Amino acid sequence: MKDKEYSEFGKGLVYNLVLFTNHFKDERAIAIIERHHGYVGEASIWYKTIEEQVWFWVNAASDHLYELCTETGNKKLDKKLLELRTLGLNMGHVYDKKHLCTYENFVKLRDLTIECAMLVDKMLGVEVIEGEYE
Numbered sequence: 001m002k003d004k005e006y007s008e009f010g011k012g013l014v015y016n017l018v019l020f021t022n023h024f025k026d027e028r029a030i031a032i033i034e035r036h037h038g039y040v041g042e043a044s045i046w047y048k049t050i051e052e053q054v055w056f057w058v059n060a061a062s063d064h065l066y067e068l069c070t071e072t073g074n075k076k077l078d079k080k081l082l083e084l085r086t087l088g089l090n091m092g093h094v095y096d097k098k099h100l101c102t103y104e105n106f107v108k109l110r111d112l113t114i115e116c117a118m119l120v121d122k123m124l125g126v127e128v129i130e131g132e133y134e
Contacts, residue, residue, distance in 0.1 A: 011067035013081070014120060020068075020088070021113055023061035029106075032057060036103045055092070055101040058109070062092035077119040084112040 010016050023029060031043035035050050047053040065088040070081040088109055090097040114134065121128045 007067055009063040009066055011069075013069040013072065014117075016064045016068040017113060017117055017120075019064040020061055021117075023057065023064075024110055024113075026057075028053070028057040028060075032103065032106060050103055051098070051101045054103065054106050055098055058088060058092035058101060058106070060092075061109075062088035065089055072120075072123065074119065074123050077116065077123060080112060080116050080119060084109065084116060087112070 005011075010019050027043055031041060032050065032053050034041055035044045035053060044053060047056065065085045068081060068085050070078055070085055072078055072081070087100070087105065091100045091105060091109075118128045118130075
């Protein structure tokens with residue numbers, strides 16, 4: 001019997017997208033959105049800037065991008081997956097790239113994740129209709 005391959009933060013495509021997406025609903029992500037809209041609640045008082053807050057969030061969330069599959073054979077999807085992984089890991093794990101930790105890039109990560117999910121559906125032949133309330 002072979003030993004099961006080990007992955008600390010998950011390995012896959014859809015699986016890792018789901019794990020990464022879960023972080024957009026955690027307390028730290030909600031606090032980032034609230035701060036962007038002018039409310040600095042209890043979850044935000046520990047951070048001097050929204051950029052610092054984004055960095056702490058993406059440092060944890062982007063762990064799921066290390067083993068995100070970026071080779072599906074679909075050029076458009078592969079490009080978006082690579083863009084997502086590169087931006088997320090640069091924001092969260094490359095010290096001299098902390099300047100990327102803006103609210104705009106936080107939103108870009110969310111949008112890229114949604115784009116990737118929609119492209120996976122299209123690749124599988126599933127009809128995709130963008131929701132009014134995402």
